[in-house]
């Protein structure tokens with residue numbers, strides 16, 4: 065087994081302090097006499113960065129030298145959060161830093177809190193990519209991430225008068241975790257036209273010329289593994305005006321103003337992360353981002369392969385590229401273009417290489433989230449790529465026609481080009497045709513894609529091309545970092561920290577569930593975590609909550625399919641029930657804090673209404689003297705990764721209540737259970753597998769099943785939809801103006817009553833309310849409750865992203881881990 069090379073670390077706290085002081089005085093050019101928290105953060109980060117760099121360089125050299133197969137994870141989003149705490153823990157030097165900082169008069173949490181989140185993602189998909197990077201490095205895989213270096217990450221959310229307001233997230237003013245590589249640049253071409261030229265032996269080659277060039281500049285971010293010297297690379301591309309090829313120079317010679325404008329236009333490509341989650345908007349700039357990033361990454365990958373001087377037929381033995389959703393699908397077309405147009409391979413040989421190289425992960429079945437690009441737009445921006453897409457489609461449809469000779473309709477259904485007005489390129493179909501494996505992210509989801517949206521493709525390719533890899537989360541960030549006390553308690557009881565790299569070892573906890581002393585320690589930690597969250601709530605909202613109350617938490621992007629509206633309607637129902645009680649009866653009730661958090665896409669009006677309703681209910685309930693501590697309703701502004709690290713360990717129950725069949729997996733469900741909270745949820749996504757692992761007596765499931773959703777929707781639209789009577793009372797109260805202007809919420813009510821209740825809020829309302837009663841009852845028996853939590857944690861080993869990455873490695877990438885040799 066491999067031992068850390070730089071285990072000497074800082075040589076104790078004095079060594080760390082020396083490094084910190086050196087960075088304050090020389091790198092930052094400041095004096096220790098005016099070293100504030102910001103400067104202390106900067107210097108601490110620089111000191112830790114120095115630690116990472118040696119391992120990073122050695123890992124990269126080793127990977128080059130070993131020349132084994134590499135994995136490239138292409139994701140338009142990497143929701144990394146903060147880096148310092150993670151670096152400290154992964155290289156095992158946090159205690160050293162804590163002692164050193166404390167000697168200099170700083171509390172380590174305050175220093176860690178100075179860092180801006182790297183918020184280069186919307187939600188689940190982006191955070192999954194970040195967990196994968198942690199696992200890839202921790203397991204010693206040769207792997208790189210490729211993404212975009214957005215100047216603005218996901219917007220910051222402010223709540224003003226109960227409404228969401230978006231504020232730009234300029235996060236780069238000081239970022240010690242990235243290394244600009246001004247020598248690693250790629251020229252990316254857009255627009256122009258295609259000319260065919262005859263070559264020897266009657267061969268025709270396509271030449272793409274004209275248009276404009278934008279330069280991609282690489283920024284590298286080190287990704288340290290946990291307790292290993294493997295430090296992988298995340299390469300993010302930034303856009304810049306190029307020196308002036310093509311039309312550029314001709315037009316702009318001597319025209320200073322317009323050359324500045326051109327520069328700004330080029331820089332726009334990597335300026336901002338699109339804030340839509342599960343909604344396709346078809347913006348030209350988004351397509352430009354996709355091609356810019358994909359072309360730069362492929363150029364880099366191909367250049368690295370060519371250095372090895374291997375024949376092209378070995379490409380897929382050296383390179384595995386995973387497409388994180390359809391956003392990087394143009395990579396398939398770009399690799400085919402490189403191989404055919406530039407390297408001169410025959411179409412079929414090239415296509416073989418392409419399909420053996422790519423794997424495609426689908427993350428959603430929502431029709432409005434499936435990417436389609438107008439043919440005209442692709443033609444204009446990437447004329448050669450559109451030709452190649454048509455050729456790919458032609459060969460594919462010829463094959464389908466042979467397979468299904470008398471079925472014209474299947475050709476129409478599976479064509480990569482949708483014959484609509486305007487014609488569209490269906491990116492998911494292109495991704496399937498160009499990959500050797502397609503996977504969903506939880507069992508139900510993987511079954512659903514095979515029987516619904518990709519059904520025809522299962523007929524065409526057979527079932528083996530489609531597989532499941534259930535999502536996972538990194539226990540380093542989501543247990544060890546977010547919940548240090550629980551991590552420590554577990555380590556002390558099961559014989560050390562090994563579970564952080566083999567999460568199935570948690571099963572040793574199971575026998576402790578009946579241990580009174582252990583339960584007590586467990587509960588004390590949960591309580592302390594709730595106190596920590598209560599403090600954050602006070603800071604951010606001014607509301608005081610009682611840490612002894614049951615904390616009921618739903619934090620995730622706001623979306624109708626995730627059904628925050630069901631939750632808030634349930635809260636209103638609880639409020640009305642409490643109000644109707646006598647004071648004596650009320651005294652017997654269990655106090656609750658309902659916490660919501662999450663961003664709405666700026667253009668998603670209904671999601672913003674939901675936020676407004678939550679805040680409106682909060683301002684009534686939280687100020688009602690009859691209610692006091694019995695119910696508090698909190699909307700925590702600006703939910704992000706670093707807040708999640710405080711929120712997740714503090715839940716008693718968390719809500720994962722999507723309409724069955726709509727949430728592909730969910731990953732926060734795993735985080736909450738791993739931190740000793742229970743779940744109320746629907747039979748959807750990974751909830752189903754969580755139930756299988758932890759046992760159905762340890763989870764509160766409710767609601768209709770995925771298999772019944774279609775019929776119910778049909779009945780709403782073509783039969784009659786009788787609204788649940790308790791839900792009707794909630795609506796009537798809203799219409800009375802109890803929570804402010806009734807008109808504000810009329811659309812939310814109408815969506816259920818009059819517009820088909822697409823998300824089955826009324827159908828599931830009764831069982832939701834009844835299940836919450838069961839939660840209350842169960843919580844009253846604290847001994848049993850805590851035992852349930854302990855048993856659940858003990859059985860969560862399956863949900864480590866390490867297990868998940870090992871499955872990808874074996875069944876999709878065909879790679880094995882390789883540790884760095886000292």
Ligand code: 26W
Pocket residue numbers: 186187188189190192340341342343344345389427428433434435505535727728729730731749
């Ligand atoms: C093109 C607009 C767009 C943007 C983002 C469409 C779709 C997306 C993502 C695929 C949405 C997303 O984050 N999906 C989530 O992926 C997680 C990781 O697999 C799952 O756990 C969530 O259930 C799924 O909603």
